[in-house]
Amino acid sequence: xxxxxxxxxIPQRRLLEVLGLAAAAALLVARLDLATLxxxxxxxxxxxxxxxxxxxxxxxxxxxxxxxxATRRTLRALAFGAxxxxxxxxxxxxxxxAMSFVGAGLVTLPAxxxxxxxxxxxxxxxxxxxxxxxxxADLAHYAMPLLAMGLLGSRLLQDSRAVLAGLxxxxxxxxxxxDFMKLxxxxxxxxxxxxxxxxxxxxxxxxxxxxxxxxxxVMQSSHATLLITLTALASGQLPYLxxxxxxxxxxxxxxxxxxxxxxxxxxxxxxxxxxxxxxNLATAAVALALLLPMAALVDRLAELIGLSATAWPLKxxxxxxxxxxxxxxxxxxxxxxxxxxxxxxxPEPARLLPSQARYLDTNALQHAxxxxxxxxxxxxxxxxxxxxxLGSAILVPxxxxxxxxxxxxxxxxxxxxEAWPPVNARYHERIKPLMAEILDFYSRxxxxxxxxxxxxxxxxxxxxxxxxxxxxxxxxLQRSLLRHAAPASPLREAHDDLxxxxxxxxxxxxxxxxxxxxxxxxxxxxxxxxxEMAERLRHQRLDPWLASxxxxxxxxxxxxxxxxxxAPATEL
Numbered sequence: 001x002x003x004x005x006x007x008x009x010i011p012q013r014r015l016l017e018v019l020g021l022a023a024a025a026a027l028l029v030a031r032l033d034l035a036t037l038x039x040x041x042x043x044x045x046x047x048x049x050x051x052x053x054x055x056x057x058x059x060x061x062x063x064x065x066x067x068x069x070a071t072r073r074t075l076r077a078l079a080f081g082a083x084x085x086x087x088x089x090x091x092x093x094x095x096x097x098a099m100s101f102v103g104a105g106l107v108t109l110p111a112x113x114x115x116x117x118x119x120x121x122x123x124x125x126x127x128x129x130x131x132x133x134x135x136x137a138d139l140a141h142y143a144m145p146l147l148a149m150g151l152l153g154s155r156l157l158q159d160s161r162a163v164l165a166g167l168x169x170x171x172x173x174x175x176x177x178x179d180f181m182k183l184x185x186x187x188x189x190x191x192x193x194x195x196x197x198x199x200x201x202x203x204x205x206x207x208x209x210x211x212x213x214x215x216x217x218v219m220q221s222s223h224a225t226l227l228i229t230l231t232a233l234a235s236g237q238l239p240y241l242x243x244x245x246x247x248x249x250x251x252x253x254x255x256x257x258x259x260x261x262x263x264x265x266x267x268x269x270x271x272x273x274x275x276x277x278x279x280n281l282a283t284a285a286v287a288l289a290l291l292l293p294m295a296a297l298v299d300r301l302a303e304l305i306g307l308s309a310t311a312w313p314l315k316x317x318x319x320x321x322x323x324x325x326x327x328x329x330x331x332x333x334x335x336x337x338x339x340x341x342x343x344x345x346x347p348e349p350a351r352l353l354p355s356q357a358r359y360l361d362t363n364a365l366q367h368a369x370x371x372x373x374x375x376x377x378x379x380x381x382x383x384x385x386x387x388x389x390l391g392s393a394i395l396v397p398x399x400x401x402x403x404x405x406x407x408x409x410x411x412x413x414x415x416x417x418e419a420w421p422p423v424n425a426r427y428h429e430r431i432k433p434l435m436a437e438i439l440d441f442y443s444r445x446x447x448x449x450x451x452x453x454x455x456x457x458x459x460x461x462x463x464x465x466x467x468x469x470x471x472x473x474x475x476x477l478q479r480s481l482l483r484h485a486a487p488a489s490p491l492r493e494a495h496d497d498l499x500x501x502x503x504x505x506x507x508x509x510x511x512x513x514x515x516x517x518x519x520x521x522x523x524x525x526x527x528x529x530x531x532e533m534a535e536r537l538r539h540q541r542l543d544p545w546l547a548s549x550x551x552x553x554x555x556x557x558x559x560x561x562x563x564x565x566x567a568p569a570t571e572l
Contacts, residue, residue, distance in 0.1 A: 040180025047173025054167035074335060077111045078328070081118025086125040094119040101370060102268040109268060110339045113275045117328050117335075120251065120279065124321040126223045127247075130230050131313035143179060146172030163448075177227075205245040205291060209284065212249020217256045225250040226320070230313045240312050244291060247320050248284045255280045269361055271342040278338070283327030294323060357381075357437040368447045372457060378438050379460050385430050386467045387510050390560070393423050393474030394499045395481055402510040406503035411496050415485035423475040431471060438464060463566075470563040477556045480549060490542060494529045494550050498557050501525045505561050519561035526554045 085094045098119070102112040146168045153165025215225040229246045232238035238246075255277045287294060298319045299309075307314050331338070359377040364370040384402065391401035395415055400406040442461060449457065481499070484491040505518035533550060536542035 036180050040177045043173045043177030043180060047170045047177055049170070054163055054170055072111075074110065074114045074332070077107070077114035078118040078121075078332070081115040082122035083118075085119040085122025094122070098272060102272050109271055109275075109343065110335050112268075112272050113279075113335050113339060114332075116272060116276050117279060117331065120254075120283075120324050121321070121328060123222060123254075124317065124324055127226050127230065127317035127320045128314075130223075130227055131234075131317040143172045143176040147176065205241070205288060208242045208245035209249035209252070209288060212246035212251075213253040213256075214249075215246075216250045216253025222250040222254045225253065226316075230316060233312050233316060240315070241291065241295065243312070243316050244295060244319050245288070247316060248287050248291075248323065251324070252280050252284050267346050267348050269363060271339075271346045274342055274346065275338060279327060279331055282331065283323060286326065286330065287323035294319060294326075298322060357434060357441075360437055360441040365441075365444055365447065368445075368449050368453050371441075371445050371447060372449075372453055372460075375438060375441060375457070375460055378434065378441075379464060382431070382434055382438065382464060382467060383513070384510075385434065386471060386564075387506050389423060389426050389431060389471060390474045390506055390564075391503070392420055392426060393471075393478040393560075394502050395420055395478070395485070396499055396503045401503055401506045403507075405507055406500060408500060411500045411503070414487065415482075417482045417485055420478070420482065423471065423478050427471050427475070431468065435464060435468060466563045470560050473556050473560040473563065477553060477560065480553050480556075484549075490546055491550055491553075494532070495553065497525045497529065498522070498553060502557050502561065505564070509564060514566060516565060518565055519558065522557055522561055526558060529554060 081094060081098070094115070098107070098112045098115045101107045101115075102109055107115065150165050150167075150169025150172055154162055154169060157165055212225055212229075215228065216222045219225065226247060229238065229243050229250075233240065233243045255273075259273055259277065298315050301318060301322075302309075302311065302315050307318075357378050358381065359374040361374065364374040387402050388398040391398040396406060396411060400410050439461075442457070445457070481495055484495060486492065489495075501522040501524070504521050508515045509518050529550065533542060533547050537544060537547055
């Protein structure tokens with residue numbers, strides 16, 4: 001398309017958007033019942049957003065620890081997923097978090113699949129809350145005090161108290177949205193009847209399933225779809241069997257969020273998204289095929305627990321729980337095989353480019369725990385690359401630096417200057433691109449952080465900058481070492497001691513990231529050679545120019561190890 005045509009289309013699109021909004025506003029002004037429904041849906045979705053944000057902030061710093069404890073076994077991961085979703089009332093959020101967790105290496109793929117299965121079960125609690133309380137009580141009576149406290153508290157309070165106020169605000173909006181939806185359908189009842197949607201034929205039901213899918217995709221909330229369905233069912237606007245089919249479609253619709261999230265996810269995240277799609281589609285297929293038998297089973301169970309024969313909303317909630325539980329019972333034994341099949345279907349790349357980050361998924365930005373863990377993982381990779389590069393800087397093979405303790409024989413061996421590429425070239429190839437990705441990811445973290453998380457993030461940021469600083473010192477040191485690499489050089493003996501001391505420090509740090517004594521051996525070497533230089537200068541056995549070069553090299557090596565040494569109580 002020509003640039004001129006594109007420039008013309010943009011104002012036209014904006015004009016259409018304005019006209020569409022004007023037409024919608026005119027319709028809502030003309031139809032108070034539709035306006036009430038729309039307001040209720042808007043309050044409900046807005047409340048969900050506030051509730052999710054408040055839960056994220058309240059769980060900051062604890063979710064990581066919970067995951068390690070809760071995902072060691074399949075059943076515990078399943079229960080954790082169900083409980084977490086029941087608390088945040090968003091299976092889509094928990095699914096995206098699970099994708100982030102598995103991508104960041106916090107949980108294994110089978111555990112993440114079980115976590116996602118549990119999220120599907122946990123989301124059924126929303127239907128129970130709406131059907132059991134929201135459609136019977138006068139929720140506006142409870143919503144107004146919560147809204148007042150939430151609004152005032154979020155403006156006047158700070159820190160965790162402001163988060164609690166946001167939680168109250170979210171709950172108040174949810175309750176008000178449900179009340180508005182109920183009122184809107186009651187007003188609408190006399191003007192429209194959906195009795196024709198009886199679903200007498202089997203081929204009708206897939207159409208209702210598609211409606212549930214479309215509604216969930218548009219609103220990005222299966223709870224919103226169920227809210228509309230339950231309120232319509234309670235007001236007599238929607239028959240029972242079509243409502244069950246719509247609930248099945250709402251379950252399928254939640255997979256769209258996972259599929260969208262998979263586009264920016266790691267290979268592990270795409271595997272989990274595929275597992276989510278497989279589970280929801282298989283569960284929906286079974287539920288649709290057994291719709292009439294399951295409806296009869298719901299009637300029987302409702303009778304056993306004392307529900308009225310016309311308690312349609314509660315029966316729908318029971319059906320929602322029943323078919324999700326059936327799906328879990330069918331799929332749970334197959335989790336290990338499903339994980340293996342997905343690992344073959346979505347293999348890891350044969351070789352990552354040196355600049356390619358492995359853990360910085362966009363989905364990791366959904367939660368502070370996952371974002372922080374992703375940066376920690378990449379900083380580990382940056383550290384390893386830095387240690388390898390600094391091995392080249394001191395002309396010692398990287399295996400002697402990061403593997404077994406360095407050998408003196410390797411340090412004393414002849415040096416071929418052509419075998420050691422310049423540090424600056426390797427830095428631009430392997431260090432700088434990864435560092436740029438880390439800093440970009442760091443700048444995009446906008447989720448609320450606890451004080452401890454902020455301190456940890458700042459420590460990681462400072463650590464990244466010090467690694468680059470160490471590489472710069474290594475670049476200067478390498479040039480001098482190569483200039484005096486000949487066996488007959490007056491500086492070769494001192495340089496070999498220096499190289500050995502730095503190699504030992506790097507090896508110590510590679511095996512213990514918290515080690516604070518990596519420069520002890522180098523300090524001994526520096527003191528020895530400062531005394532030795534004074535003696536040789538006094539007896540004219542060393543040129544002053546070379547002595548100044550050695551002093552500078554010892555200083556550069558000390559600055560290198562100082563930049564690498566972790567700060568007490570802040571670094572890993």
